[in-house]
Amino acid sequence: MKTPVAEHLISGDLTPSLKPLSIGGLEVGFPVTLGALAGYSDLPYRLLCRSLGAPYCVTEAMLDRQVLAQGRLKKRLVATDPSDHPVGGQIMGHEPEVMAQAAAALDAMGFDVVDLNFACPVRKVVSRGRGGALMKEPEAALTIVRAVIEAVPHKPVTLKLRRAFHEDGRTAEDFWRIARGAFEAGASALSVHARTVERKYSGRADWGFLAALKREFPDRTILGSGDVMKPADALRMIEETGVDGVLAARGAIGNPWFFRQARDLAAGREPYLPPLDEQREMIERHYGLLCEFYGQGRGFKKIVHTCLQYAKLHPRRTDLRNALVAAKTEERWRAVLDAFYAF
Ligand SMILES: Cc1cc2nc3c(=O)[nH]c(=O)nc-3n(C[C@H](O)[C@H](O)[C@H](O)COP(=O)(O)O)c2cc1C
Incomplete structure (x- = not known):
């Protein structure tokens, strides 16, 4: 699958206030990346975004068992391309051994990062103890993290989290247990959608939470997510919260120029508006x-x-x-x- 990459878009473009992003030993560079998007962040769209300057992309969430299965669905989900790097493969499940096997499979397929989804709020997923359900099961979540890190000791392992499961704060402490435990176990970065699982996609994302998280872990890599609707929001999130990188999500659907525009803004240029x-x-x-x-x-x-x-x-x-x-x-x-x- 071929898409020409506009080289001028992927060089330089970092102002002194924007630091290049790295995840574990992986150098990403420009800190505005394409987050996981079910139904959208497939190989075709990742290639288009990369051709316009996206430095790092994540697949949509894949069930661990799907990654281990055979067949056309699995082939499409895990499809990558030589020009689709660095790329994170995101998996979702609740059994540590199966998650570990799926991580090892992604590693063997050449994914650069294994990303664990503990964030998905979809009822069918949560009711089966997967995705966002893990936000209120810190021990179960950490058992998965440890099993996966053991299975892929040389690959960066990252977690996609929500800021909590419940809106009323009763499980707020679980976030911090997961975050601390994951870093102690050797996780390379946390990607945090600053809404609760209960909130799904409504209401405002709590960027104050991202700032507090970065203050708590100043030397760790944190990627922020939530309400990044315009390229300017991505740069503002970095400036206001101190996160090391940003996941563009809804703002980048139907706008693959998002990354070029973010690079323009970062370099002090007018953002490119495609005719x-x-x-x-x-x-x-x-x-x-x-x-x-x-x-x-x-x-x-x-x-x-x-x-x-x-x-x-x-x-x-x-x-x-x-x-x-x-x-x-x-x-x-x-x-x-x-x-x-x-x-
Ligand atoms: C259609 C859609 C699909 C999504 N799929 C995933 C997914 O597969 N994995 C994941 O970690 N997050 C997924 N997300 C969450 C986004 O990556 C992001 O965290 C969230 O949309 C908040 O960012 P935004 O407010 O800037 O859109 C999805 C979001 C949307 C809208």
Whole structure:
């Protein structure tokens, strides 16, 4: 899978106030990265983001058993590419041995980092003791962390956490048990979404929590997540909280230029705004990669869905979204693109 990388975008661009990010022994560089996004941070999108300056990307959360299974689903989930590095493979599960085996499998496949998901708030996941459920089970979480680190002693192991499970503070201390225990066990970094599991995606992320976390662990690597909707938010998060890196998530869906824009801002330039013809070209390129990766039928469904997100860069976003929702065939979809992205 090929995407040309614009070299000028991935050089330099660090102001003195922005320190290069590293995770364990892995040098990432520019500290604004693409976070894990189920349904979005697949190989095609990671490649597009990298071509526009994303220095590090994480796969979507994969069940440990999926990573160990055979078949097409697993192949797509774990697919990487020589130009898709450094890349973190994120796994989710509740059995330490299975998580350890999945981590070893990711290591063998060439993933640069193993990221453990203790953050997912989806009910089906939490009710099975996975993802965010581990935020209130610090001992179980740490048993997984230790087993995984033992299985991949030479690879950075990172954790994706929420700031707590419950909103009312009754399990707040569990976060600190997990954080301390994970670093003592040899974890390389914590990525923290500054909302509780209960909150899912609503309300404001608590950046004050990220600042407190960084104060508690000044010499450890912390990546912050939550409400990074615009590239300027990523730089502001670093400045206001002191985190070492940022995970762009919803803000980067449908905006692969996010990373170029963040680099522009960091270098004191106006953030690049892609003209409509370039937006259209990007959509076509994305569609081509999705078809290559998933086949034409699924590729089409995915691009139509993702176009609703690309629309946020369009001056007539509401009209465009309405037109996209009404376009059920590829022919109609193309007609909508022709009408809205005329060049
Ligand atoms: C559609 C979607 C899918 C997500 N999938 C994952 C995932 O697979 N693994 C994970 O750790 N976080 C996942 N997240 C959480 C994001 O990585 C991020 O932590 C969260 O959205 C907060 O950042 P934001 O407010 O800037 O979007 C997902 C978020 C969204 C919106």
